[in-house]
Amino acid sequence: MTVDLDNQSCIECGACAELCPEVFEMDDRSGKARVIVFDITEKSCVEEAILTCPAECIYWRD
Numbered sequence: 001m002t003v004d005l006d007n008q009s010c011i012e013c014g015a016c017a018e019l020c021p022e023v024f025e026m027d028d029r030s031g032k033a034r035v036i037v038f039d040i041t042e043k044s045c046v047e048e049a050i051l052t053c054p055a056e057c058i059y060w061r062d
């Protein structure tokens with residue numbers, strides 16, 4: 001499973017990085033979230049981040 005996010009839509013709330021810091025982090029320069037590990041083997045916290053993201057901009061890719 002591969003996860004990605006549309007950082008244009010990110011509203012910089014920080015929830016994904018808080019819930020799942022091994023996969024997401026906040027970029028100091030842009031203030032937006034970014035994915036630091038794309039290939040996910042344990043998806044529980046990613047699912048939580050997808051459900052929590054207020055901008056609905058985190059998604060699974062094939």
Ligand code: SF4
Pocket residue numbers: 005009010011012013014015016017032033049052053054055056057058
């Ligand atoms: S949860 Fe969504 S809106 Fe919030 S920082 Fe992460 S990607 Fe951006």
